[in-house]
Amino acid sequence: MPVTTPAKQHERRDPVVKNLIVTNYSSTNSVTYSIRGTTNGRRRMVLGTSKELSLTQARIKALEAQGAGYNNASLTLSQVFEQYEHSGEYSGKRSMGRERKRYDSVVEPLLGRKAIKAISLADIQAVLASLRPSLSDATKNRYLAMLRSIFRFAVDQDYCEKDPTRSIKLKREVPVKLYEVNNELIDRLGVAVNWLEDRFPRTSCLVEFLLLTGMRLGEALPLTWSDVDFTLKQITLRTTKSGRVRHVPLSEECVEVLDRLADVTADFPKDGWLFPSSFGSSHMTRPVRPWKKACGAAGLPLSLRFHDLRHIFASACVKDGIPLYTVQGLLGHSSIRMTERYSALASSDLLKASCRVSSALALRAGGAQ
Numbered sequence: 001m002p003v004t005t006p007a008k009q010h011e012r013r014d015p016v017v018k019n020l021i022v023t024n025y026s027s028t029n030s031v032t033y034s035i036r037g038t039t040n041g042r043r044r045m046v047l048g049t050s051k052e053l054s055l056t057q058a059r060i061k062a063l064e065a066q067g068a069g070y071n072n073a074s075l076t077l078s079q080v081f082e083q084y085e086h087s088g089e090y091s092g093k094r095s096m097g098r099e100r101k102r103y104d105s106v107v108e109p110l111l112g113r114k115a116i117k118a119i120s121l122a123d124i125q126a127v128l129a130s131l132r133p134s135l136s137d138a139t140k141n142r143y144l145a146m147l148r149s150i151f152r153f154a155v156d157q158d159y160c161e162k163d164p165t166r167s168i169k170l171k172r173e174v175p176v177k178l179y180e181v182n183n184e185l186i187d188r189l190g191v192a193v194n195w196l197e198d199r200f201p202r203t204s205c206l207v208e209f210l211l212l213t214g215m216r217l218g219e220a221l222p223l224t225w226s227d228v229d230f231t232l233k234q235i236t237l238r239t240t241k242s243g244r245v246r247h248v249p250l251s252e253e254c255v256e257v258l259d260r261l262a263d264v265t266a267d268f269p270k271d272g273w274l275f276p277s278s279f280g281s282s283h284m285t286r287p288v289r290p291w292k293k294a295c296g297a298a299g300l301p302l303s304l305r306f307h308d309l310r311h312i313f314a315s316a317c318v319k320d321g322i323p324l325y326t327v328q329g330l331l332g333h334s335s336i337r338m339t340e341r342y343s344a345l346a347s348s349d350l351l352k353a354s355c356r357v358s359s360a361l362a363l364r365a366g367g368a369q
Contacts, residue, residue, distance in 0.1 A: 005305075006027070008026045008027055009023055009024065009025050009026070010023070010024045010026070011023045011024075012024075014055075014059065014062075015058060015061045016065060016087075016137075017059045017086050019034060019035050019036065019062055020033060020034075020035060020058060020059060020062040021033070021034045021044070022055075022058075030049055030050055030051065030285035030359035031049060031050035031052075031348055032046060032048075032049050033046070033047040033049070033050075033061070033062070033128070034046045034047055035050055035062050035065055038108065045065065046275040047061045047062060047065070048061070048172060048198035048226050051094075056087050059083075059086055059087060060066060060083055060087065060157060063082070063083050063086060064083075069256070071166045071263055075091070075115065075116050075117075075159050076112065076113050076114060076116065077107070077108075077111045077112055077113075077114055077115075077116050077119060078108060078113065078116055078148075079105075079116075080116050080150065080153070080154050081103055081108075081152075082152050082160055084149075084153045084154075084155070085099075085100065087153065090182075096231060096299070097239075098142075099146050099149075102143055102146055103146065104128060106127060106131065106143065107127055107143075107146075107147070110126060110127055110130065111123055111127060116154055116159050116160045117159075117161070118161075119164055120164055121164045121165075121167060121168070123164070124147060124164050124168060126145060127139065127143070127147070128143065128168070131143060132166050136172075136173075137172065140175045141169055141170045141171055141173065144165060144170060145170075147165045148163065148166075151163040151164065151165055156314050157340045177308075178290065178311055178315055178341070178342065179304075179308060179311065179312055179315065180315075181315045181316045181319055183356075185312070188299055188300050189207075189211065189298070189300070189312075191297070191298035192207065192291075192294040192295060192297065192298035193208050193252045193294075195205055195293075195297045195298060196290060196291075196294045197328060199290070200283065200287065201260075201264040202261070202264055202275055202287075203257075203284075203287040203290045203291065203294075204260040205257055205260055205264065205275075206220065206275055206284070206287070207291065207294075207306075207309065208257045208315075209254065209257050209258075209307045210230070210306060210309040210310065211312065211313060212251060212253055212254045212257065212313070213235070213236040213248050213254060213313070214248075214310050214314060214317075214330055214331050215248060215310065216240075216307065216310060217243065217306040217307065218239065218241075218287065218356075219237050219239060219240055219241075219284050220238045220274070220275070221273075221275055221284055221285075221286075222273075223235065223237075223273070223274040223283075224237075224269060224271065224272060224273055224274060225263045225270065225271055225272065225274060225358075227274075228250070228258065228274070229250075230250070231256065233250040233255075234247045234248060234249055234250055235247065235248045235250060237332070240332060241332070242332065242334050246332050247295070247332075248330070248332075258274075259277075262276065284307065287358055288330045291306065295331075309363060310331070311342075312340045313329055313330075314327055314329075314330075314339070315342050316328065317342075318343060324336060324339050324340060324342075324343060327339050327342065
């Protein structure tokens with residue numbers, strides 16, 4: 001009589017919804033979703049299998065069971081946002097952190113306790129009207145995009161029938177101002193760095209570091225000395241916009257900046273932050289005031305932001321003839337379309353190249369003989 005081999009199975013906790021148990025059966029290539037009960041000896045309750053549920057649907061059911069049986073008819077916006085946040089498919093992990101802050105600060109106080117089915121176009125307009133007037137149109141668009149994403153999730157899960165945000169148009173965003181990289185701009189940036197060197201040496205190093213690497217400020221500030229590999233000549237970025245770890249090459253000029261930075265931070269832990277704060281044990285925050293003073297002293301526009309140093313780095317790359325795909329890698333852009341906006345700054349160089357080619361190929365005045 002043949003011996004029946006039991007199905008091999010692998011069980012794990014879902015990293016997004018902690019009470020969801022995912023059991024994989026390799027022999028049948030199937031998955032079972034279940035949760036532990038809170039009574040009756042914490043017996044398991046099977047939610048379904050991979051033939052019936054997707055992972056997102058299983059997560060939703062687990063959250064519903066954990067919440068003692070949400071009633072779809074009375075779900076509030078905050079309850080829906082909780083499920084939206086844990087679904088993991090409507091927004092990236094890093095983006096969700098920003099969306100949670102936006103929701104808690106603006107949306108939740110106005111609409112958090114309101115039933116999702118009762119929210120109207122007027123309610124959405126009230127949320128958008130409550131935003132600070134000083135916010136840019138691009139930032140206001142992020143709030144609307146978040147609300148659209150939440151309601152798209154709600155409609156997909158049958159929590160409501162329609163999306164009240166659909167009739168609201170996104171605001172027209174002003175294109176990012178790109179500075180022409182020329183000798184005057186470089187000279188003035190040098191004056192700003194020198195002005196900071198005498199007064200705010202760590203900020204001086206930060207400005208030059210951003211300019212030489214093209215990093216985002218939010219990528220540079222959380223760096224520690226352990227992220228710097230002087231042997232491989234690269235820096236490992238663990239906090240990035242895409243959420244993926246990436247590596248930035250270290251030029252000789254950048255190594256000199258880091259050597260100078262090590263001198264001015266000698267009183268701080270040697271394995272600590274690259275840019276430590278003078279207050280507390282965290283890293284430096286945005287040194288906006290010293291930077292604005294430096295811009296004024298150097299004759300630079302006071303509107304010049306730290307992020308503009310990244311644009312200047314990219315513009316200089318393109319102007320120097322570096323291929324866009326290489327620039328994309330240096331900047332960590334997820335799409336080449338984000339890098340292509342810098343190509344317009346190389347128009348004069350393209351014209352010169354075109355003239356040289358045209359001159360070489362030009363036929364004689366009388367036409368081809």
